[in-house]
Amino acid sequence: MSNAPTLRVYLEGSMLRTARDGSFPFMAVLQAAVQAQGWRVEWLQTGPAARADAPQRDGYALFHAEAPTHDRALTFRRAYHYPFWQIQTQPQRWRFDVARSSFDPDQIDAENARAFAARLRARVLPGPPPRHDKAVLIPLQGHIRRCRSFQTASPVKMVEQVAALGRPTVATLHPNEVYDAQDLAALQSIAERYPNLRIGGDTMALLRDCAFVVTQNSAVAFDGFLLGKPAVLFAQIDFHHIALNIADLGEKALQMADTHRPDFDRYLFWFLQEKAINATLPDAGTRILSAMRRGGWPL
Numbered sequence: 001m002s003n004a005p006t007l008r009v010y011l012e013g014s015m016l017r018t019a020r021d022g023s024f025p026f027m028a029v030l031q032a033a034v035q036a037q038g039w040r041v042e043w044l045q046t047g048p049a050a051r052a053d054a055p056q057r058d059g060y061a062l063f064h065a066e067a068p069t070h071d072r073a074l075t076f077r078r079a080y081h082y083p084f085w086q087i088q089t090q091p092q093r094w095r096f097d098v099a100r101s102s103f104d105p106d107q108i109d110a111e112n113a114r115a116f117a118a119r120l121r122a123r124v125l126p127g128p129p130p131r132h133d134k135a136v137l138i139p140l141q142g143h144i145r146r147c148r149s150f151q152t153a154s155p156v157k158m159v160e161q162v163a164a165l166g167r168p169t170v171a172t173l174h175p176n177e178v179y180d181a182q183d184l185a186a187l188q189s190i191a192e193r194y195p196n197l198r199i200g201g202d203t204m205a206l207l208r209d210c211a212f213v214v215t216q217n218s219a220v221a222f223d224g225f226l227l228g229k230p231a232v233l234f235a236q237i238d239f240h241h242i243a244l245n246i247a248d249l250g251e252k253a254l255q256m257a258d259t260h261r262p263d264f265d266r267y268l269f270w271f272l273q274e275k276a277i278n279a280t281l282p283d284a285g286t287r288i289l290s291a292m293r294r295g296g297w298p299l
Contacts, residue, residue, distance in 0.1 A: 005039045005298075006059035010046035015064060019043045026085050026279040033285035034292075037299045060297055067091045074295045079276035080222050080239075081124055086276055087291035094150060094217070094236035097294070098275040103241040105266040113269035120268065121226045130208045130227040136162055136257075137210040138171040139203050139220035144183050151216055151235040152247045156186045158234045162214050163194035165254060170210075172203040174218075212257040225268055230260040242267045 009027065011019055018024035019031075020043050031041045044050055046063065054061045055070035063069070065077040068089065076087045088096050144155035153161070159171050171187065173179060191197045203220055207213070212230040213221045217237035224231055231243040232253045242262035244253035272278070277287045289299050 006042060007034050007039050007062060008042045008044050008054070008057065008059060009062045010044050010050055010054070010066070011064050012046050016043060016045055025083060026277075026284075029279050029284045030288050033288045034299070036285070037289065039299070062087070063091075065091060071296070074292065074297070079272060080219055081120065081272070083279040084272045084276040085279060087288065087295065089295050092150070093238040094240075096238045098271065099236075099238040099240065101275060103267060103270055105263045105270075108263075108266040108270050108274075110263075110266065113263075113265040116269045116273060117226065117265035120272075125204075125208075125223060125226050127208060130229070132211055132228075133168075133209045135168040135170055135206070135210050136165070136212060136214055137203070137206045137220075137224075138162060138169065138214050139174070139207075139218040140171055140177075141174050141216055141218055142177040144179070145186055148235075153234055155216055155234075156183075156190070158214065158216065159187065159197070160190050160194075161251070162254065163190055163197040166194075166196055167211075169194075169197045170201050170206055171197065171199050172201050172206065173199070212260070214254070214257075225264045228261075228264055230257045230262075232257050239271060241271075 009019065015024060019027040022028055034041055046066065051063070051066070051069050054073065059072070061069065061073035063073060063075045066075060068075055074087055074089060075091045076085055077091070078084065079086050086096055086098070093099065138159055140155055140159075147154040147157070163169050187199050191199055204223075207220060207224055207229065208227060210229060212232065213224045214232045214234070215221045216235035217233060221231035221233070221243065222239050225239070225242070233240060233243045233245045242264070244256055244260055246253050249256070277284055277291065292299050
């Protein structure tokens with residue numbers, strides 16, 4: 001089938017190795033679905049040179065968590081936990097289709113949702129039942145002194161605003177981010193003015209017993225939903241539907257958080273089982289093809 005369209009999937013590290021040897025479940029389902037439509041699949045190492053060359057090549061391209069390089073390319077990334085995935089036209093989560101969708105809890109079966117959330121919670125966040133103590137958890141990400149286009153305030157300003165509430169507050173540092181001396185000095189300055197603020201700690205241990213989460217758009221807030229923790233967002237993200245958003249509510253969002261109790265289980269079921277691709281379900285291939293067609297591919 002020399003005239004068959006070619007899909008080139010650009011991957012890195014272990015993803016590339018496991019895709020090639022057939023042990024990457026999502027890629028195996030994707031390959032089978034695309035080949036069943038008469039397409040060919042090639043696995044390629046990503047990188048600056050490969051990405052620069054991609055628009056010059058025929059066929060279609062799929063990148064992992066990287067921006068598509070041309071109008072025949074899409075991007076994919078994990079929907080926070082395995083085996084859930086998204087295939088999208090843009091890499092920013094707040095621009096995903098799910099971010100623009102409306103969540104209606106009444107359309108989700110409550111028993112199915114509870115069972116689903118319980119299984120996921122036992123797998124990814126095992127441990128004792130969570131408590132709701134007084135402390136507010138702020139899981140920091142990167143660029144903490146900048147306010148970027150998708151944020152309502154810089155992370156440093158966010159920390160200061162929460163600390164000003166006067167309640168126990170812990171701001172934790174992301175283990176994969178680099179914080180320079182000015183970043184750390186900015187946080188220390190706030191902590192000196194607000195004795196109720198502590199900098200540093202075990203984010204996931206704190207998550208289990210905190211009152212609620214305040215973040216720009218950290219995945220920690222999504223994990224918090226599994227533990228029944230409300231979230232206040234200072235930035236755009238795909239899981240905004242049941243969170244309290246500063247952009248919409250202002251400081252009132254922080255005041256509402258203690259009593260905010262959306263239907264976490266139904267939301268998790270909707271977000272993961274209905275709006276993402278579960279690579280273990282029989283319809284995974286069909287959902288993969290549907291996502292590609294939404295992205296404009298002639299499959």
